[in-house]
Amino acid sequence: MIGAMLREAWRAMGANKMRTFLTMLGMVIGVGAVILMLAIGQGAQNLVRQSIASMGSNLIMVLSGFTSASGVRSGSGSIPTLNVADARAIGDLPTVAEVAPLQPGTSQLVYGSSNWSTMVYGTTPPYFGLREWAIERGDPISDLDVRSAARVAVVGQTVVSRLFGDEDPIGKTMRIRHAPFVVVGILAAKGQSFDGRDQDDTVLIPFTTAQRKVFGAQFPNSTRMILVQASSEADMPQAEADITALLRERQRTPEGMEPNFTVRNMTAAAQAQAQTTKVMSILLGSVACVSLVVGGIGIMNIMLVSVTERTREIGIRMAIGARRRDILLQFLLEAVIVSLLGCIVGVAVGVSLSSLAQDVTGVYAEITPWSIALSFAVAAIVGVFFGFYPARRAAYLKPIEALRFQ
Amino acid sequence: MTEPAARRRRSVVLVEHLFKQYETAAGPHPVLQDINLQIMDGEFVALMGPSGSGKSTFMNILGCLDTPTSGRFELDGHDTARLDSDRLAQLRNRFIGFVFQGFNLLPRVSLVENVALPLVYAGVGRSERLARAGELLERVGLGQYLGHHPNQISGGQQQRVAIARALANRPRLILADEPTGNLDTTTSHEIMSLFDRLNADEGITIVLVTHEADVARFAHRLVRFQDGKVSHDGASAAVLQEAPA
Ligand SMILES: Nc1ncnc2c1ncn2[C@@H]1O[C@H](COP(=O)(O)OP(=O)(O)O)[C@@H](O)[C@H]1O
Ligand SMILES: [Mg+2]
Numbered sequence: 153m154i155g156a157m158l159r160e161a162w163r164a165m166g167a168n169k170m171r172t173f174l175t176m177l178g179m180v181i182g183v184g185a186v187i188l189m190l191a192i193g194q195g196a197q198n199l200v201r202q203s204i205a206s207m208g209s210n211l212i213m214v215l216s217g218f219t220s221a222s223g224v225r226s227g228s229g230s231i232p233t234l235n236v237a238d239a240r241a242i243g244d245l246p247t248v249a250e251v252a253p254l255q256p257g258t259s260q261l262v263y264g265s266s267n268w269s270t271m272v273y274g275t276t277p278p279y280f281g282l283r284e285w286a287i288e289r290g291d292p293i294s295d296l297d298v299r300s301a302a303r304v305a306v307v308g309q310t311v312v313s314r315l316f317g318d319e320d321p322i323g324k325t326m327r328i329r330h331a332p333f334v335v336v337g338i339l340a341a342k343g344q345s346f347d348g349r350d351q352d353d354t355v356l357i358p359f360t361t362a363q364r365k366v367f368g369a370q371f372p373n374s375t376r377m378i379l380v381q382a383s384s385e386a387d388m389p390q391a392e393a394d395i396t397a398l399l400r401e402r403q404r405t406p407e408g409m410e411p412n413f414t415v416r417n418m419t420a421a422a423q424a425q426a427q428t429t430k431v432m433s434i435l436l437g438s439v440a441c442v443s444l445v446v447g448g449i450g451i452m453n454i455m456l457v458s459v460t461e462r463t464r465e466i467g468i469r470m471a472i473g474a475r476r477r478d479i480l481l482q483f484l485l486e487a488v489i490v491s492l493l494g495c496i497v498g499v500a501v502g503v504s505l506s507s508l509a510q511d512v513t514g515v516y517a518e519i520t521p522w523s524i525a526l527s528f529a530v531a532a533i534v535g536v537f538f539g540f541y542p543a544r545r546a547a548y549l550k551p552i553e554a555l556r557f558q
Numbered sequence: 559m560t561e562p563a564a565r566r567r568r569s570v571v572l573v574e575h576l577f578k579q580y581e582t583a584a585g586p587h588p589v590l591q592d593i594n595l596q597i598m599d600g601e602f603v604a605l606m607g608p609s610g611s612g613k614s615t616f617m618n619i620l621g622c623l624d625t626p627t628s629g630r631f632e633l634d635g636h637d638t639a640r641l642d643s644d645r646l647a648q649l650r651n652r653f654i655g656f657v658f659q660g661f662n663l664l665p666r667v668s669l670v671e672n673v674a675l676p677l678v679y680a681g682v683g684r685s686e687r688l689a690r691a692g693e694l695l696e697r698v699g700l701g702q703y704l705g706h707h708p709n710q711i712s713g714g715q716q717q718r719v720a721i722a723r724a725l726a727n728r729p730r731l732i733l734a735d736e737p738t739g740n741l742d743t744t745t746s747h748e749i750m751s752l753f754d755r756l757n758a759d760e761g762i763t764i765v766l767v768t769h770e771a772d773v774a775r776f777a778h779r780l781v782r783f784q785d786g787k788v789s790h791d792g793a794s795a796a797v798l799q800e801a802p803a
Contacts, residue, residue: 163666164666465664471621471650472651472676473727475648476644550624552623555623
């Protein structure tokens with residue numbers, strides 16, 4: 153019986169190919185959009201997840217404000233409010249596991265005839281552990297390098313490819329702001345940070361070298377940032393509070409006055425970003441679902457026309473013994489087949505569009521099996537839901553009225 | 559003369575005080591007014607009467623395609639008013655075979671599948687369906703046209719296909735509303751001899767509507783309708799002789 157109905161559905165669809173095609177098109181577009189949007193959303197979420205994982209765990213960033221010599225706050229060129237002693241004091245807090253001062257600056261790198269502008273960070277050996285950043289080849293910055301303010305550099309993957317091309321950078325000498333530096337190590341690739349920067353486009357040098365030989369020596373012990381790792385995830389809030397209290401005391405910030413530094417919970421910031429991305433992908437998915445529903449309404453429309461057109465046929469079938477449920481099932485099957493076929497094509501379209509979007513716009517799109525499963529489920533539901541009303545209408549026709557229909 | 563026979567046989571159709579009226583814009587339009595009729599198993603009845611006298615309306619009620627406004631209609635001993643739509647569909651499928659004036663074959667479907675259609679709704683498997691449909695087409699003389707479509711054959715041939723379809727589930731009652739209305743005389747007679755054989759050889763009860771006396775002559779009993787009432791009911795030969803249609 154089902155076999156006969158499938159054949160019948162196939163025949164009915166074949167009898168009006170253009171119409172079947174247009175009906176399917178609605179489904180194709182709907183499903184294609186769902187697949188594409190979910191892929192883009194999933195891609196964005198994965199990026200964020202990766203970058204959070206690549207950030208290091210339980211990190212707190214302390215950012216310095218600025219003061220002029222007179223103690224009044226002002227803009228750049230003034231003295232950072234944090235120094236190496238602050239970093240050491242933070243490191244002694246019980247809720248803190250590890251600290252690394254960080255002195256950032258944009259610099260022009262030159263090697264042979266190529267040059268590249270990038271972020272150069274002066275830091276200390278704990279930084280590698282804090283960021284869980286492995287050395288792919290060579291050595292990290294050592295304590296000796298920091299103590300002796302050695303002209304050594306560890307370079308990120310992007311710098312390797314941009315500046316050195318096919319050459320092996322280890323042992324080579326490049327120039328940072330005209331000062332020669334020997335490359336001693338290459339960082340493992342990390343990819344994008346959660347705020348979209350390329351983390352591999354970076355150079356790390358000893359903190360002391362950065363202070364004295366690259367970014368100027370006006371304030372030898374000051375630092376713009378301190379990267380802190382709390383002892384555990386549970387200690388994060390306490391560590392934040394401890395750091396704030398400690399620095400207020402060290403800087404003698406009066407009660408009730410805004411401190412001249414910022415303590416930022418990096419994990420929380422990243423999670424906020426992840427949440428935003430998630431909301432965005434849900435939003436994209438919902439918009440796409442609307443087009444799926446529109447496709448479903450298209451199916452209902454066509455099925456209603458089809459029922460009207462085939463009223464006489466329904467009458468004949470009833471006269472020779474079709475029960476209501478036979479007629480219902482026949483039209484329902486037709487709607488479901490159309491929507492499932494549309495879904496199959498839609499998945500193909502969605503998958504190709506996703507890879508096209510990735511190639512053309514550089515958006516990272518990831519197709520997941522569950523997004524395909526979801527599309528099929530929704531298509532089947534749409535087929536049944538929007539096919540049901542026309543099918544029921546056909547099934548509840550009075551035999552004689554259907555038969556007399558011209 | 560039909561009386562003793564009727565008492566011995568089963569009643570296939572029993573109609574008592576049957577009324578049918580259509581609700582139209584101009585108010586209720588009575589079509590059948592107090593019809594009383596009994597048709598026994600194995601009878602061959604011709605229904606005649608002027609156009610608009612309610613013959614088709616009556617046939618549709620007999621076929622469970624339409625319902626009376628009031629009155630009693632028993633089919634094969636079942637009070638049809640008490641049957642639900644599934645049961646009525648089952649009666650149409652198994653007990654009744656329809657033959658229409660306009661053939662009513664499905665145009666997009668091959669002849670063999672048209673004939674097999676009632677078997678689909680009877681739950682018969684595909685190979686058995688096609689085998690039986692093939693036999694039936696063979697029997698009505700269309701064995702070589704199994705894969706053809708209705709628009710590839712003549713009207714007379716289409717009506718044979720329709721008869722083959724009506725026979726698919728071995729019905730006890732065939733209802734034919736002007737089955738020869740669209741056919742020429744020769745073809746009409748061929749169709750009628752087909753009915754005659756079904757009645758004579760297999761004892762299938764046949765009720766057919768016709769305007770033509772020579773078609774009605776194949777029947778054994780003639781019922782005349784006039785303004786929604788039965789105006790005459792008797793052996794066909796006698797009636798047709800005294801009042802040729
Ligand atoms: N669906 C309908 N609605 C209203 N009137 C109808 C309908 N069907 C038939 N009639 C009327 O009922 C009467 C009998 O029709 P019908 O049974 O077809 O007669 P016959 O078959 O004897 O020619 C006619 O007057 C016709 O106009
Ligand atoms: Mg009529």
